[in-house]
Amino acid sequence: MRIYFELALRAFRQLFAYQAAMLAGIFTNSVFGVMLSAVYLALFRSHADGTSVEGFSARETVTYVWIGQALIAPVMIWGWWEIIKTIRTGAIVTDMLKPLSFFGFWLSRDLGRAMGHLLLRGVPTLIIGALFYDLVYPGTPGRWLAFLVSIPFAVIVSFCFRFIINLWGFWVLDHRGIAGIAIVIVGVASGHLLPIAWYPNAFRDVLNMLPFRAIVMLPVEIWLGQVGIVEGLGLQVFWILVMTAAAHWLQSVAERKVVVQGG
Protein backbone atom coordinates (compact mmCIF):
# COMPACT_ATOMS: atom_id res chain seq x y z
CA MET A 1 0.00 0.00 0.00
CA ARG A 2 2.88 2.27 0.92
CA ILE A 3 4.14 2.43 -2.67
CA TYR A 4 0.74 3.60 -3.95
CA PHE A 5 0.70 6.31 -1.31
CA GLU A 6 4.16 7.45 -2.40
CA LEU A 7 3.05 7.52 -6.05
CA ALA A 8 0.03 9.64 -5.11
CA LEU A 9 2.17 11.97 -3.04
CA ARG A 10 4.56 12.55 -5.93
CA ALA A 11 1.74 13.30 -8.37
CA PHE A 12 0.31 15.67 -5.78
CA ARG A 13 3.61 17.50 -5.27
CA GLN A 14 4.28 17.72 -8.99
CA LEU A 15 1.41 20.16 -9.44
CA PHE A 16 2.99 22.70 -7.12
CA ALA A 17 5.67 23.29 -9.77
CA TYR A 18 3.18 24.84 -12.19
CA GLN A 19 1.93 27.89 -10.35
CA ALA A 20 1.30 30.06 -13.41
CA ALA A 21 -0.82 27.32 -14.97
CA MET A 22 -2.80 27.04 -11.74
CA LEU A 23 -3.52 30.77 -11.65
CA ALA A 24 -4.54 30.68 -15.30
CA GLY A 25 -6.87 27.77 -14.56
CA ILE A 26 -8.49 29.51 -11.60
CA PHE A 27 -8.96 32.62 -13.71
CA THR A 28 -10.56 30.73 -16.60
CA ASN A 29 -12.86 28.68 -14.34
CA SER A 30 -13.91 31.87 -12.56
CA VAL A 31 -14.67 33.76 -15.76
CA PHE A 32 -16.85 30.87 -16.90
CA GLY A 33 -18.41 30.73 -13.42
CA VAL A 34 -19.42 34.40 -13.67
CA MET A 35 -20.72 33.89 -17.21
CA LEU A 36 -22.78 30.79 -16.43
CA SER A 37 -24.15 32.37 -13.24
CA ALA A 38 -25.43 35.27 -15.36
CA VAL A 39 -27.04 32.88 -17.85
CA TYR A 40 -28.88 30.92 -15.14
CA LEU A 41 -29.88 34.04 -13.21
CA ALA A 42 -31.35 35.46 -16.44
CA LEU A 43 -33.44 32.30 -16.85
CA PHE A 44 -34.71 32.59 -13.27
CA ARG A 45 -35.41 36.33 -13.52
CA SER A 46 -38.08 35.85 -16.14
CA HIS A 47 -39.38 32.65 -14.58
CA ALA A 48 -42.93 33.56 -13.67
CA ASP A 49 -44.24 30.99 -11.20
CA GLY A 50 -42.50 30.12 -7.95
CA THR A 51 -38.82 30.24 -7.22
CA SER A 52 -37.71 26.65 -7.58
CA VAL A 53 -37.27 24.67 -10.81
CA GLU A 54 -37.08 20.90 -10.33
CA GLY A 55 -35.58 21.34 -6.88
CA PHE A 56 -33.23 24.20 -7.79
CA SER A 57 -33.74 27.76 -6.61
CA ALA A 58 -31.73 30.54 -8.28
CA ARG A 59 -29.23 30.53 -5.38
CA GLU A 60 -28.88 26.76 -5.47
CA THR A 61 -28.31 26.88 -9.23
CA VAL A 62 -25.52 29.44 -8.87
CA THR A 63 -24.00 27.23 -6.15
CA TYR A 64 -24.20 24.31 -8.60
CA VAL A 65 -22.37 26.43 -11.21
CA TRP A 66 -19.44 27.19 -8.90
CA ILE A 67 -19.10 23.66 -7.52
CA GLY A 68 -19.16 22.48 -11.14
CA GLN A 69 -16.37 24.90 -12.13
CA ALA A 70 -14.34 23.90 -9.06
CA LEU A 71 -14.65 20.21 -10.00
CA ILE A 72 -13.56 20.58 -13.65
CA ALA A 73 -9.85 20.08 -12.93
CA PRO A 74 -10.09 17.41 -10.17
CA VAL A 75 -12.40 15.11 -12.16
CA MET A 76 -10.89 16.04 -15.56
CA ILE A 77 -14.12 16.81 -17.36
CA TRP A 78 -12.28 17.49 -20.63
CA GLY A 79 -10.72 14.06 -20.76
CA TRP A 80 -7.33 12.55 -20.02
CA TRP A 81 -5.28 10.44 -22.40
CA GLU A 82 -2.08 9.63 -20.51
CA ILE A 83 -2.44 5.85 -20.87
CA ILE A 84 -3.10 6.08 -24.62
CA LYS A 85 0.11 8.07 -24.95
CA THR A 86 2.04 5.23 -23.30
CA ILE A 87 0.36 2.74 -25.62
CA ARG A 88 1.50 4.80 -28.59
CA THR A 89 5.08 5.17 -27.36
CA GLY A 90 5.34 1.62 -26.10
CA ALA A 91 6.13 2.77 -22.54
CA ILE A 92 3.08 0.84 -21.39
CA VAL A 93 5.11 -2.38 -21.52
CA THR A 94 7.47 -1.23 -18.78
CA ASP A 95 4.49 0.02 -16.76
CA MET A 96 2.88 -3.38 -17.04
CA LEU A 97 6.10 -5.13 -16.03
CA LYS A 98 6.27 -3.19 -12.77
CA PRO A 99 5.51 -5.34 -9.72
CA LEU A 100 2.39 -3.27 -9.09
CA SER A 101 -1.22 -3.41 -10.10
CA PHE A 102 -1.40 -1.53 -13.43
CA PHE A 103 -4.78 -0.13 -12.41
CA GLY A 104 -3.54 0.83 -8.94
CA PHE A 105 -0.43 2.48 -10.39
CA TRP A 106 -2.52 4.89 -12.47
CA LEU A 107 -5.32 5.31 -9.93
CA SER A 108 -3.01 6.32 -7.09
CA ARG A 109 -1.25 8.87 -9.26
CA ASP A 110 -4.58 10.21 -10.50
CA LEU A 111 -5.89 10.56 -6.93
CA GLY A 112 -2.75 12.48 -5.97
CA ARG A 113 -3.16 14.75 -8.98
CA ALA A 114 -6.86 15.24 -8.23
CA MET A 115 -6.19 16.26 -4.63
CA GLY A 116 -3.57 18.72 -5.86
CA HIS A 117 -6.03 20.16 -8.37
CA LEU A 118 -8.71 20.32 -5.70
CA LEU A 119 -6.49 22.27 -3.34
CA LEU A 120 -4.84 24.55 -5.90
CA ARG A 121 -7.67 25.10 -8.38
CA GLY A 122 -10.96 23.84 -6.98
CA VAL A 123 -10.90 25.49 -3.57
CA PRO A 124 -9.73 28.92 -4.84
CA THR A 125 -12.37 28.87 -7.59
CA LEU A 126 -15.11 28.05 -5.08
CA ILE A 127 -13.86 30.79 -2.75
CA ILE A 128 -14.05 33.32 -5.58
CA GLY A 129 -17.61 32.19 -6.27
CA ALA A 130 -18.46 32.51 -2.57
CA LEU A 131 -17.02 36.04 -2.44
CA PHE A 132 -19.01 37.35 -5.39
CA TYR A 133 -22.25 35.37 -5.11
CA ASP A 134 -24.74 34.51 -2.42
CA LEU A 135 -24.24 30.75 -2.36
CA VAL A 136 -26.03 28.06 -0.37
CA TYR A 137 -23.91 26.04 2.09
CA PRO A 138 -24.27 22.57 3.61
CA GLY A 139 -26.39 22.93 6.74
CA THR A 140 -24.60 20.53 9.08
CA PRO A 141 -20.98 19.48 9.74
CA GLY A 142 -22.04 16.00 8.63
CA ARG A 143 -22.92 17.31 5.18
CA TRP A 144 -19.66 19.22 4.87
CA LEU A 145 -17.85 16.01 5.71
CA ALA A 146 -19.96 13.95 3.30
CA PHE A 147 -19.22 16.47 0.54
CA LEU A 148 -15.48 16.23 1.19
CA VAL A 149 -15.69 12.43 1.05
CA SER A 150 -17.77 12.55 -2.13
CA ILE A 151 -14.97 14.28 -4.07
CA PRO A 152 -12.38 11.48 -4.01
CA PHE A 153 -15.27 9.12 -4.74
CA ALA A 154 -16.18 11.25 -7.78
CA VAL A 155 -12.55 11.22 -8.89
CA ILE A 156 -12.41 7.40 -8.67
CA VAL A 157 -15.57 6.95 -10.77
CA SER A 158 -14.26 9.48 -13.30
CA PHE A 159 -10.88 7.73 -13.30
CA CYS A 160 -12.46 4.33 -13.98
CA PHE A 161 -14.28 5.75 -16.98
CA ARG A 162 -11.13 7.45 -18.27
CA PHE A 163 -9.14 4.25 -17.71
CA ILE A 164 -11.72 2.24 -19.66
CA ILE A 165 -11.79 4.58 -22.66
CA ASN A 166 -7.98 4.83 -22.64
CA LEU A 167 -7.84 1.06 -23.06
CA TRP A 168 -9.63 1.68 -26.33
CA GLY A 169 -6.13 2.54 -27.51
CA PHE A 170 -5.32 -1.18 -27.61
CA TRP A 171 -7.68 -1.52 -30.54
CA VAL A 172 -7.49 1.90 -32.24
CA LEU A 173 -4.51 4.23 -32.26
CA ASP A 174 -6.42 7.41 -33.12
CA HIS A 175 -8.39 8.28 -30.01
CA ARG A 176 -9.89 11.58 -31.19
CA GLY A 177 -13.21 10.15 -32.29
CA ILE A 178 -13.82 8.35 -29.02
CA ALA A 179 -12.51 11.44 -27.18
CA GLY A 180 -15.26 13.55 -28.72
CA ILE A 181 -17.94 11.06 -27.74
CA ALA A 182 -16.50 10.69 -24.23
CA ILE A 183 -16.54 14.46 -23.63
CA VAL A 184 -20.19 14.61 -24.67
CA ILE A 185 -21.19 11.65 -22.50
CA VAL A 186 -19.42 13.03 -19.43
CA GLY A 187 -20.50 16.62 -20.14
CA VAL A 188 -24.16 15.72 -20.35
CA ALA A 189 -24.53 12.66 -18.12
CA SER A 190 -22.41 13.94 -15.21
CA GLY A 191 -24.57 17.06 -14.97
CA HIS A 192 -21.64 19.31 -15.86
CA LEU A 193 -23.46 21.12 -18.71
CA LEU A 194 -26.86 21.37 -17.03
CA PRO A 195 -28.33 19.97 -13.80
CA ILE A 196 -29.54 16.45 -14.61
CA ALA A 197 -32.93 17.29 -13.09
CA TRP A 198 -33.62 19.78 -15.89
CA TYR A 199 -33.43 17.37 -18.78
CA PRO A 200 -36.77 16.02 -20.08
CA ASN A 201 -38.17 13.59 -17.51
CA ALA A 202 -37.53 10.31 -19.35
CA PHE A 203 -33.97 11.34 -20.24
CA ARG A 204 -33.36 12.55 -16.68
CA ASP A 205 -34.47 9.21 -15.25
CA VAL A 206 -32.02 7.40 -17.51
CA LEU A 207 -29.14 9.74 -16.58
CA ASN A 208 -29.86 9.24 -12.88
CA MET A 209 -29.29 5.51 -13.34
CA LEU A 210 -25.86 5.93 -14.98
CA PRO A 211 -22.47 6.05 -13.20
CA PHE A 212 -21.63 9.53 -14.57
CA ARG A 213 -23.98 11.15 -12.07
CA ALA A 214 -21.41 10.25 -9.39
CA ILE A 215 -18.83 12.54 -11.05
CA VAL A 216 -20.47 15.97 -10.67
CA MET A 217 -24.13 15.76 -9.75
CA LEU A 218 -23.89 13.61 -6.60
CA PRO A 219 -21.33 15.88 -4.88
CA VAL A 220 -23.59 18.84 -5.74
CA GLU A 221 -26.70 17.01 -4.50
CA ILE A 222 -24.89 16.13 -1.26
CA TRP A 223 -23.80 19.76 -0.78
CA LEU A 224 -27.31 21.09 -1.47
CA GLY A 225 -29.05 18.44 0.64
CA GLN A 226 -31.01 17.08 -2.33
CA VAL A 227 -29.94 13.54 -1.56
CA GLY A 228 -29.51 11.73 1.77
CA ILE A 229 -25.87 11.39 2.88
CA VAL A 230 -26.03 7.60 3.09
CA GLU A 231 -27.88 7.31 -0.20
CA GLY A 232 -25.54 9.70 -2.04
CA LEU A 233 -22.27 8.24 -0.81
CA GLY A 234 -23.69 4.70 -1.05
CA LEU A 235 -24.52 5.24 -4.72
CA GLN A 236 -21.00 6.49 -5.36
CA VAL A 237 -19.50 3.43 -3.65
CA PHE A 238 -21.78 1.21 -5.71
CA TRP A 239 -20.52 2.80 -8.94
CA ILE A 240 -16.90 2.59 -7.77
CA LEU A 241 -17.32 -1.17 -7.32
CA VAL A 242 -19.06 -1.67 -10.67
CA MET A 243 -16.66 0.55 -12.63
CA THR A 244 -13.55 -0.91 -11.00
CA ALA A 245 -14.72 -4.42 -11.87
CA ALA A 246 -15.43 -3.31 -15.45
CA ALA A 247 -12.01 -1.67 -15.72
CA HIS A 248 -10.22 -4.82 -14.49
CA TRP A 249 -12.17 -7.06 -16.82
CA LEU A 250 -11.41 -4.85 -19.82
CA GLN A 251 -7.75 -4.69 -18.83
CA SER A 252 -7.51 -8.47 -18.78
CA VAL A 253 -9.02 -8.59 -22.27
CA ALA A 254 -6.76 -5.78 -23.49
CA GLU A 255 -3.57 -7.33 -22.12
CA ARG A 256 -3.98 -10.20 -24.50
CA LYS A 257 -4.06 -7.63 -27.33
CA VAL A 258 -0.78 -5.87 -26.52
CA VAL A 259 1.12 -4.86 -29.61
CA VAL A 260 4.28 -2.99 -28.74
CA GLN A 261 4.61 0.33 -30.54
CA GLY A 262 7.73 2.38 -30.96
CA GLY A 263 11.06 0.84 -30.17
Place this chain on the structure above:
Amino acid sequence: MDSILTLRQECRIAIRIAGIRLRGQMAYPASFWMQIFSSFVIHAAEILALLAMFNRFNDMGGWTLGEVAFLHGISMTAFSIGDTIAVGLDSVPNQIREGEFDRVLIRPLSSWIQTVVSEVSLRHLGQCAQGLVILGFALTWTDIQWTLQKALFMPVVIATGVALFVALFTLVAILSFWTVNSIEVVNAFTYGGSDLAQFPLHIFDRWMRNLFLFVIPVGFTAYYPALYILGKDDPLGMPDTFRFLGPVVTAGFCLVVAWGWNQGIRHYRSTGS
Protein backbone atom coordinates in the same frame (compact mmCIF):
# COMPACT_ATOMS: atom_id res chain seq x y z
CA MET B 1 9.16 45.59 -43.00
CA ASP B 2 9.14 46.24 -46.75
CA SER B 3 7.81 43.39 -48.77
CA ILE B 4 9.40 42.29 -52.00
CA LEU B 5 6.17 40.67 -53.09
CA THR B 6 2.86 42.28 -53.96
CA LEU B 7 -0.13 41.38 -51.84
CA ARG B 8 -1.51 39.31 -54.70
CA GLN B 9 1.66 37.28 -55.00
CA GLU B 10 1.73 36.74 -51.24
CA CYS B 11 -1.83 35.47 -51.27
CA ARG B 12 -1.13 33.13 -54.17
CA ILE B 13 1.85 31.62 -52.34
CA ALA B 14 -0.18 31.33 -49.12
CA ILE B 15 -2.96 29.48 -50.91
CA ARG B 16 -0.45 27.09 -52.49
CA ILE B 17 1.16 26.32 -49.13
CA ALA B 18 -2.27 25.83 -47.55
CA GLY B 19 -3.19 23.46 -50.36
CA ILE B 20 -0.05 21.40 -49.79
CA ARG B 21 -0.71 21.16 -46.05
CA LEU B 22 -4.31 20.18 -46.69
CA ARG B 23 -3.27 17.41 -49.04
CA GLY B 24 -0.87 16.20 -46.39
CA GLN B 25 -3.72 16.03 -43.94
CA MET B 26 -5.94 14.20 -46.38
CA ALA B 27 -3.34 11.44 -46.58
CA TYR B 28 -5.04 10.06 -43.46
CA PRO B 29 -8.73 10.29 -44.38
CA ALA B 30 -10.02 8.20 -41.47
CA SER B 31 -8.24 10.42 -38.96
CA PHE B 32 -9.46 13.52 -40.79
CA TRP B 33 -13.13 12.51 -40.65
CA MET B 34 -12.75 11.35 -37.05
CA GLN B 35 -11.60 14.84 -36.04
CA ILE B 36 -14.48 16.54 -37.84
CA PHE B 37 -16.93 14.08 -36.33
CA SER B 38 -15.45 14.66 -32.88
CA SER B 39 -15.78 18.44 -33.17
CA PHE B 40 -19.36 18.04 -34.43
CA VAL B 41 -20.37 15.79 -31.52
CA ILE B 42 -18.76 17.95 -28.81
CA HIS B 43 -20.74 20.96 -29.91
CA ALA B 44 -23.92 18.93 -30.25
CA ALA B 45 -23.84 18.64 -26.45
CA GLU B 46 -23.96 22.43 -26.12
CA ILE B 47 -27.07 22.52 -28.29
CA LEU B 48 -28.64 19.68 -26.32
CA ALA B 49 -28.08 21.62 -23.08
CA LEU B 50 -29.62 24.74 -24.63
CA LEU B 51 -32.73 22.83 -25.73
CA ALA B 52 -33.05 21.25 -22.28
CA MET B 53 -32.70 24.66 -20.65
CA PHE B 54 -35.70 25.94 -22.57
CA ASN B 55 -37.55 22.75 -21.68
CA ARG B 56 -37.71 24.08 -18.08
CA PHE B 57 -37.71 27.84 -18.71
CA ASN B 58 -39.70 30.00 -21.11
CA ASP B 59 -37.20 32.69 -21.96
CA MET B 60 -33.75 34.05 -21.25
CA GLY B 61 -33.81 37.73 -20.44
CA GLY B 62 -36.79 38.18 -22.79
CA TRP B 63 -35.33 36.08 -25.61
CA THR B 64 -37.03 32.93 -26.90
CA LEU B 65 -35.28 29.64 -27.69
CA GLY B 66 -35.26 30.49 -31.40
CA GLU B 67 -33.66 33.87 -30.79
CA VAL B 68 -30.93 32.48 -28.50
CA ALA B 69 -30.39 29.65 -31.00
CA PHE B 70 -29.93 32.27 -33.73
CA LEU B 71 -27.20 33.88 -31.63
CA HIS B 72 -25.63 30.44 -31.02
CA GLY B 73 -25.72 29.77 -34.76
CA ILE B 74 -23.97 32.92 -35.93
CA SER B 75 -21.39 32.82 -33.12
CA MET B 76 -20.53 29.15 -33.56
CA THR B 77 -20.26 29.46 -37.33
CA ALA B 78 -18.04 32.55 -37.15
CA PHE B 79 -15.87 31.20 -34.33
CA SER B 80 -15.28 27.84 -35.99
CA ILE B 81 -14.27 29.38 -39.33
CA GLY B 82 -12.01 31.84 -37.49
CA ASP B 83 -10.51 28.97 -35.49
CA THR B 84 -9.92 27.00 -38.70
CA ILE B 85 -8.04 29.90 -40.26
CA ALA B 86 -6.06 30.62 -37.09
CA VAL B 87 -4.90 27.08 -36.19
CA GLY B 88 -1.34 27.91 -37.29
CA LEU B 89 -1.18 30.83 -34.85
CA ASP B 90 -1.48 28.37 -31.94
CA SER B 91 2.02 27.13 -32.66
CA VAL B 92 3.72 30.53 -32.25
CA PRO B 93 4.60 30.04 -28.54
CA ASN B 94 6.22 26.69 -29.40
CA GLN B 95 8.04 28.10 -32.42
CA ILE B 96 9.43 30.89 -30.26
CA ARG B 97 10.40 28.55 -27.43
CA GLU B 98 12.28 26.31 -29.83
CA GLY B 99 13.90 29.14 -31.73
CA GLU B 100 12.16 28.15 -34.93
CA PHE B 101 10.63 31.55 -35.47
CA ASP B 102 13.98 32.74 -36.87
CA ARG B 103 13.28 30.77 -39.99
CA VAL B 104 9.98 32.58 -40.51
CA LEU B 105 11.74 35.93 -40.42
CA ILE B 106 14.31 35.20 -43.11
CA ARG B 107 11.75 34.17 -45.70
CA PRO B 108 10.47 36.87 -48.06
CA LEU B 109 6.82 36.29 -47.19
CA SER B 110 4.74 38.10 -44.57
CA SER B 111 5.47 36.54 -41.18
CA TRP B 112 1.77 36.52 -40.30
CA ILE B 113 0.75 34.72 -43.50
CA GLN B 114 3.53 32.17 -43.00
CA THR B 115 2.37 31.51 -39.47
CA VAL B 116 -1.27 31.12 -40.49
CA VAL B 117 -0.46 28.57 -43.19
CA SER B 118 2.15 26.80 -41.07
CA GLU B 119 -0.66 24.46 -40.07
CA VAL B 120 -3.92 23.91 -41.86
CA SER B 121 -6.54 21.78 -40.17
CA LEU B 122 -10.18 21.51 -41.01
CA ARG B 123 -11.07 19.81 -37.73
CA HIS B 124 -13.09 22.78 -36.49
CA LEU B 125 -15.41 22.54 -39.46
CA GLY B 126 -17.40 19.98 -37.45
CA GLN B 127 -18.33 22.86 -35.17
CA CYS B 128 -19.12 24.98 -38.22
CA ALA B 129 -21.55 22.32 -39.46
CA GLN B 130 -23.13 22.31 -36.00
CA GLY B 131 -23.40 26.12 -36.12
CA LEU B 132 -25.13 26.02 -39.50
CA VAL B 133 -27.54 23.31 -38.33
CA ILE B 134 -28.59 25.31 -35.27
CA LEU B 135 -28.82 28.45 -37.42
CA GLY B 136 -31.15 26.56 -39.74
CA PHE B 137 -33.36 25.52 -36.82
CA ALA B 138 -33.28 29.05 -35.43
CA LEU B 139 -34.60 30.40 -38.74
CA THR B 140 -37.62 28.09 -38.56
CA TRP B 141 -38.25 28.75 -34.84
CA THR B 142 -38.19 32.54 -35.18
CA ASP B 143 -40.40 34.77 -37.21
CA ILE B 144 -37.85 37.07 -38.82
CA GLN B 145 -39.24 39.78 -41.09
CA TRP B 146 -36.72 39.35 -43.89
CA THR B 147 -35.81 42.29 -46.10
CA LEU B 148 -33.16 42.50 -48.80
CA GLN B 149 -30.92 44.53 -46.49
CA LYS B 150 -31.13 41.91 -43.76
CA ALA B 151 -30.40 39.08 -46.18
CA LEU B 152 -27.37 40.93 -47.51
CA PHE B 153 -26.24 41.76 -43.97
CA MET B 154 -26.13 38.08 -42.87
CA PRO B 155 -22.91 37.12 -44.73
CA VAL B 156 -21.36 40.40 -43.56
CA VAL B 157 -22.16 39.45 -39.94
CA ILE B 158 -20.52 36.04 -40.29
CA ALA B 159 -17.49 37.52 -42.07
CA THR B 160 -17.00 40.18 -39.36
CA GLY B 161 -17.23 37.51 -36.68
CA VAL B 162 -14.62 35.41 -38.47
CA ALA B 163 -12.29 38.41 -38.81
CA LEU B 164 -12.67 39.32 -35.15
CA PHE B 165 -11.89 35.81 -33.91
CA VAL B 166 -8.85 35.56 -36.21
CA ALA B 167 -7.70 38.89 -34.76
CA LEU B 168 -8.23 37.56 -31.22
CA PHE B 169 -6.17 34.45 -31.90
CA THR B 170 -3.49 36.69 -33.41
CA LEU B 171 -3.53 38.73 -30.21
CA VAL B 172 -2.80 35.59 -28.19
CA ALA B 173 0.12 34.83 -30.51
CA ILE B 174 1.41 38.40 -30.15
CA LEU B 175 1.52 38.08 -26.36
CA SER B 176 3.86 35.13 -26.74
CA PHE B 177 6.52 37.45 -28.18
CA TRP B 178 6.80 38.88 -24.68
CA THR B 179 5.99 35.87 -22.53
CA VAL B 180 5.60 32.23 -23.45
CA ASN B 181 4.24 31.32 -20.02
CA SER B 182 0.66 31.34 -18.81
CA ILE B 183 -0.87 32.26 -22.14
CA GLU B 184 -3.76 30.01 -21.10
CA VAL B 185 -5.19 33.04 -19.28
CA VAL B 186 -6.08 34.47 -22.65
CA ASN B 187 -8.28 31.46 -23.38
CA ALA B 188 -10.76 33.03 -21.01
CA PHE B 189 -11.10 35.80 -23.59
CA THR B 190 -11.05 33.81 -26.84
CA TYR B 191 -13.11 30.77 -25.87
CA GLY B 192 -14.89 32.77 -23.18
CA GLY B 193 -15.68 35.48 -25.72
CA SER B 194 -17.12 33.01 -28.18
CA ASP B 195 -19.22 31.34 -25.47
CA LEU B 196 -20.43 34.68 -24.18
CA ALA B 197 -21.39 35.78 -27.70
CA GLN B 198 -23.83 32.85 -27.80
CA PHE B 199 -26.03 34.51 -25.18
CA PRO B 200 -27.87 37.86 -25.20
CA LEU B 201 -25.36 40.45 -24.00
CA HIS B 202 -27.81 42.29 -21.73
CA ILE B 203 -28.03 39.37 -19.26
CA PHE B 204 -24.42 39.90 -18.14
CA ASP B 205 -23.10 42.22 -15.45
CA ARG B 206 -22.11 45.70 -16.55
CA TRP B 207 -18.31 45.17 -16.31
CA MET B 208 -18.57 42.04 -18.38
CA ARG B 209 -20.78 43.75 -21.00
CA ASN B 210 -18.37 46.64 -21.29
CA LEU B 211 -15.40 44.29 -21.54
CA PHE B 212 -16.93 42.26 -24.36
CA LEU B 213 -18.25 45.34 -26.16
CA PHE B 214 -15.56 47.98 -25.88
CA VAL B 215 -12.36 46.01 -25.26
CA ILE B 216 -12.98 42.66 -26.97
CA PRO B 217 -15.81 43.71 -29.27
CA VAL B 218 -17.65 40.37 -29.69
CA GLY B 219 -20.90 42.16 -28.78
CA PHE B 220 -20.63 44.15 -32.01
CA THR B 221 -20.25 41.05 -34.16
CA ALA B 222 -23.03 38.93 -32.66
CA TYR B 223 -25.49 40.58 -30.27
CA TYR B 224 -26.08 43.91 -32.01
CA PRO B 225 -26.37 42.51 -35.54
CA ALA B 226 -28.77 39.89 -34.10
CA LEU B 227 -30.91 42.66 -32.59
CA TYR B 228 -31.23 44.16 -36.07
CA ILE B 229 -32.02 40.94 -37.90
CA LEU B 230 -34.41 39.67 -35.22
CA GLY B 231 -35.99 43.14 -34.98
CA LYS B 232 -35.63 43.35 -31.19
CA ASP B 233 -35.34 46.32 -28.86
CA ASP B 234 -32.07 47.03 -27.10
CA PRO B 235 -32.59 46.84 -23.32
CA LEU B 236 -29.24 48.56 -22.88
CA GLY B 237 -30.54 51.65 -24.70
CA MET B 238 -27.52 52.09 -26.94
CA PRO B 239 -27.86 54.09 -30.19
CA ASP B 240 -29.38 52.21 -33.16
CA THR B 241 -26.15 52.64 -35.13
CA PHE B 242 -24.56 50.06 -32.77
CA ARG B 243 -26.34 47.38 -34.79
CA PHE B 244 -24.27 48.17 -37.88
CA LEU B 245 -20.98 49.12 -36.23
CA GLY B 246 -19.57 45.57 -36.26
CA PRO B 247 -17.56 45.84 -39.50
CA VAL B 248 -16.12 49.24 -38.51
CA VAL B 249 -15.20 48.20 -34.97
CA THR B 250 -13.70 44.93 -36.23
CA ALA B 251 -11.66 46.76 -38.87
CA GLY B 252 -10.30 49.06 -36.17
CA PHE B 253 -9.56 46.10 -33.90
CA CYS B 254 -7.73 44.31 -36.74
CA LEU B 255 -5.61 47.41 -37.41
CA VAL B 256 -4.56 47.57 -33.77
CA VAL B 257 -3.74 43.85 -33.80
CA ALA B 258 -1.74 44.22 -37.04
CA TRP B 259 0.24 47.04 -35.45
CA GLY B 260 0.75 44.83 -32.38
CA TRP B 261 2.01 41.97 -34.55
CA ASN B 262 4.66 44.22 -36.08
CA GLN B 263 5.68 45.45 -32.63
CA GLY B 264 5.92 41.82 -31.53
CA ILE B 265 8.13 40.92 -34.50
CA ARG B 266 10.36 43.88 -33.69
CA HIS B 267 10.55 42.82 -30.05
CA TYR B 268 11.36 39.20 -30.91
CA ARG B 269 14.71 37.94 -29.72
CA SER B 270 15.79 34.48 -30.72
CA THR B 271 16.12 31.96 -27.91
CA GLY B 272 19.62 31.17 -29.09
CA SER B 273 19.57 27.56 -28.03
